[in-house]
Amino acid sequence: MQLNVNGTTHNVDVDEDTPLLWVIREELGLSGTKYGCGIAQCGACTVLVDGVATRSCVTPASVVAGQEIKTIETVEETDIGKRVVEAWVENQVPQCGYCQSGQVLAATALLTETPQPTDEDIEYAMTNLCRCGTYNKIRAAVRSASEA
Amino acid sequence: MGIADMLKAKPVNVSRRGFLAGAGSLVLATTLPVKPVRGQEASDAPAVQAFMELRADGTVLLKSPFIEGGQGVYTAMAQIVGEELDLDPSQFTVEIAPPGGPFGIMGGFRITGGSASTRSSYMLMRRLGASARAMLLQAASDGWGIPAAQLTTEPGAVLGPNGERAAYGDLAAMAMDLDVPADVPLRDPTTFRYIKSPTPRIDVRDKSTGQAKYAIDVEVEGMLLAAVRHAPRLGMTPSAVTNQSEIEAMRGVHSVHMLDGAVAVVAEKFWQARKALDAARVDWTDGDAQWPMPTDFSSQGFRDQLANATGDIATVENTGDAASTLNSAETVIEATYDAPFVVHGQLEPPSATARFNEDGTLDLWLPNQAPEQFAGRAAEAAGITPDKVQLHSQVLGGFFGRHFLYETANPFPQAIALAKATGRPVKLIWSREEDFLRDAPRPLGLARFRGSVGPNGPEALEIEVVGEGPTGRWYGAPAGNDPSAHEGLSGKPYAIGNKQIGQIYLPNPAVIGYWRSVGHSMHDYMYESFLDEMAEAAGLDPYEMRLSLLEGSPRHSTLLQAVAELAGGWQPGPYEVDGVQRARGVAMASPFGSEAASIAEVSLDGGEVKVHQVWTAIDPGQIVNPAVIEAQVQGATALAVSQTLVEELVYENGEPTARNFDMYPILRPDQMPEVHVRIIESGAEMGGVGEPGLPAVVPAICNAVARLTGQRVRSLPLSKHDFS
Ligand code: FES
Ligand code: FES
Numbered sequence: 001m002q003l004n005v006n007g008t009t010h011n012v013d014v015d016e017d018t019p020l021l022w023v024i025r026e027e028l029g030l031s032g033t034k035y036g037c038g039i040a041q042c043g044a045c046t047v048l049v050d051g052v053a054t055r056s057c058v059t060p061a062s063v064v065a066g067q068e069i070k071t072i073e074t075v076e077e078t079d080i081g082k083r084v085v086e087a088w089v090e091n092q093v094p095q096c097g098y099c100q101s102g103q104v105l106a107a108t109a110l111l112t113e114t115p116q117p118t119d120e121d122i123e124y125a126m127t128n129l130c131r132c133g134t135y136n137k138i139r140a141a142v143r144s145a146s147e148a
Numbered sequence: 149m150g151i152a153d154m155l156k157a158k159p160v161n162v163s164r165r166g167f168l169a170g171a172g173s174l175v176l177a178t179t180l181p182v183k184p185v186r187g188q189e190a191s192d193a194p195a196v197q198a199f200m201e202l203r204a205d206g207t208v209l210l211k212s213p214f215i216e217g218g219q220g221v222y223t224a225m226a227q228i229v230g231e232e233l234d235l236d237p238s239q240f241t242v243e244i245a246p247p248g249g250p251f252g253i254m255g256g257f258r259i260t261g262g263s264a265s266t267r268s269s270y271m272l273m274r275r276l277g278a279s280a281r282a283m284l285l286q287a288a289s290d291g292w293g294i295p296a297a298q299l300t301t302e303p304g305a306v307l308g309p310n311g312e313r314a315a316y317g318d319l320a321a322m323a324m325d326l327d328v329p330a331d332v333p334l335r336d337p338t339t340f341r342y343i344k345s346p347t348p349r350i351d352v353r354d355k356s357t358g359q360a361k362y363a364i365d366v367e368v369e370g371m372l373l374a375a376v377r378h379a380p381r382l383g384m385t386p387s388a389v390t391n392q393s394e395i396e397a398m399r400g401v402h403s404v405h406m407l408d409g410a411v412a413v414v415a416e417k418f419w420q421a422r423k424a425l426d427a428a429r430v431d432w433t434d435g436d437a438q439w440p441m442p443t444d445f446s447s448q449g450f451r452d453q454l455a456n457a458t459g460d461i462a463t464v465e466n467t468g469d470a471a472s473t474l475n476s477a478e479t480v481i482e483a484t485y486d487a488p489f490v491v492h493g494q495l496e497p498p499s500a501t502a503r504f505n506e507d508g509t510l511d512l513w514l515p516n517q518a519p520e521q522f523a524g525r526a527a528e529a530a531g532i533t534p535d536k537v538q539l540h541s542q543v544l545g546g547f548f549g550r551h552f553l554y555e556t557a558n559p560f561p562q563a564i565a566l567a568k569a570t571g572r573p574v575k576l577i578w579s580r581e582e583d584f585l586r587d588a589p590r591p592l593g594l595a596r597f598r599g600s601v602g603p604n605g606p607e608a609l610e611i612e613v614v615g616e617g618p619t620g621r622w623y624g625a626p627a628g629n630d631p632s633a634h635e636g637l638s639g640k641p642y643a644i645g646n647k648q649i650g651q652i653y654l655p656n657p658a659v660i661g662y663w664r665s666v667g668h669s670m671h672d673y674m675y676e677s678f679l680d681e682m683a684e685a686a687g688l689d690p691y692e693m694r695l696s697l698l699e700g701s702p703r704h705s706t707l708l709q710a711v712a713e714l715a716g717g718w719q720p721g722p723y724e725v726d727g728v729q730r731a732r733g734v735a736m737a738s739p740f741g742s743e744a745a746s747i748a749e750v751s752l753d754g755g756e757v758k759v760h761q762v763w764t765a766i767d768p769g770q771i772v773n774p775a776v777i778e779a780q781v782q783g784a785t786a787l788a789v790s791q792t793l794v795e796e797l798v799y800e801n802g803e804p805t806a807r808n809f810d811m812y813p814i815l816r817p818d819q820m821p822e823v824h825v826r827i828i829e830s831g832a833e834m835g836g837v838g839e840p841g842l843p844a845v846v847p848a849i850c851n852a853v854a855r856l857t858g859q860r861v862r863s864l865p866l867s868k869h870d871f872s
Contacts, residue, residue: 129495
């Protein structure tokens, strides 16, 4: 099948039901997208599919063939993505960092769609788990990125 | 060499020993003694080494004895060495030091745990930086013919009296020929620039852009990927894979293996291995695990067993005469508290990559909090001597105690077996389901309380804690002398004249482990909740009563007042906010050399407890990085709220009923309170900062809930109680 990831079309030869997560990690060698639970609970595997934050661990690769997939590796190619990363650095969000690829992409999707999110918007969009408990800083970073 | 001697020992110049390729680098090594943390005998005098390499480009590669897992220890190490060396922490690259003694210096035992990293190494790392600076000054002095005493430094350069300036990198090659000075003065703390400042963490950008690499990301040429399925009940082992040939014929599958207690599929890709494993039909039979789970084991049954246990009581603390005071007292209250098994739930699932090399050595990439112990166990598993094991510790995607050496809880012995069997490098990843199944959870804990009160508060307190702590399990600490089994019930600062605290040892059938703040994570909740019960029985305000019990301890009373002030004054409520009743609770803890006091504010939302805000005042004695401390308190608070509200690993028929975050929820973003932190630097001996923010939060919430609802919760989590 053909997958458009980070602006490049890749021919990948995998079973139809292979989750996008494992295609990205194992076929394309992009390790920034993380495996955390495999059942759409944690959001560590979040990627953007046509701009929408998507949990790639439960998304069969064949379903998103032809759509535009963006991973954390190219997040800084858009102004909003860049702003989100800067806000993450500025607010010193990450601890272990393992969830943060997904958090940054979830925030990028939110701010692309809703540049001035309300608290409810943030609550609704930022649902990824962080076991290190960086939630206060994530919220602060989303706010500062939206004001920038 | 004893610990005291080692603390005084000067760093060693190893530049010339040819250990490191980098020509022209100044390399200093030092040996850090680690105070006995987990029931280790003091006579073990554990030691670890660290070294710094100043390169020709003026940057420093620092090999940290402690592993980074989100707690900011790499930044702390860069701050401390940078302070004395006079080099900005941003010029440091920090990596984990390999196990053993590649520099011919005492090898030994180290762990990243007990919130001990920074405090145990603080003075030595300062001396390391100061020694390097002195040598650079000497090198410049030799070069310029100006006495070293007339030279000074600015960050990254030596300066002379007549405008001379030499970058550190240019001096490194000369400095490497010098002797390490015997006595170097350390900076006056009042002039610190990096230590005590909220220095930005050095790993934050990589972690915000997906660049940080973890064990699960390790790639080795020619490697195969493996997945395992463990026996549902620990103690069973596979007898057959009945459709093995079908499995082996699946796409990408290399081979199927029956291991001790598990079946493994090895394939070209992880997903292929996982898919084939899911299709495998396995017959299980009884095996010979060291801690087999009884078939009828249930967490509820075990709780009842602990509640009813009788037997020898090993004394932990004994002052006054609690028994007779209780016997003659008018008002005696009794209560039994328990806390459930909880998993670590670090977001990175465990993995290990093993490669046997032609020269008989074994390379191993893995997450771990105790490299030397892991290397030793790996050697056993591989059937080689420990010096043939090359351990590559990876940055941890969270740990909280997950990555200590626990029998059956670490994937690396399986990875070694599979690499051996296939003759190829193998990366083994445990799925989240396997992690839940074989994690070493925090033990279910239980304590029984009896207390008597008079008009001025508690007069006698008797506590029996029943069970087994992880230090007893893994390091043989005897009952009564195993802090992990009683800390948080013992070591409390309140002046209660008559108290008797003891442990009844009762082994836990589960493979138990350390969980962030260990015994404190549950015992302070029990103690501080019961303290509130005593306040209520005495008709006293819980805050005022604590203050009066702390009259003789200014450090604690200051801290308690500080948290009240931070929260806008002590106001237990209930009071109304946006039409909803809220209340507050207060509690304290003395974990890992630090002191903490917390206030929590709660309300009810559809019968469930909502935690709105948590205020914590923390006194770690001395601080290195206030920003890291604040972040650690926030993270510890999240884990505290999580275990208070929702976490519980239930066992039935010897198996955990939850296998992932669907059946075992952890704190969601919308459940996270706003956390307010005040750091108090009392000047006492440096304590830890990774764990101490947790213990007081749990009882602060429970006390707030009791205030709000009149319901005293004595069994966690709150989600199993109905408050509507
Ligand atoms: S790994 Fe996809 S949601 Fe957790
Ligand atoms: S930073 Fe560790 S899980 Fe979020």
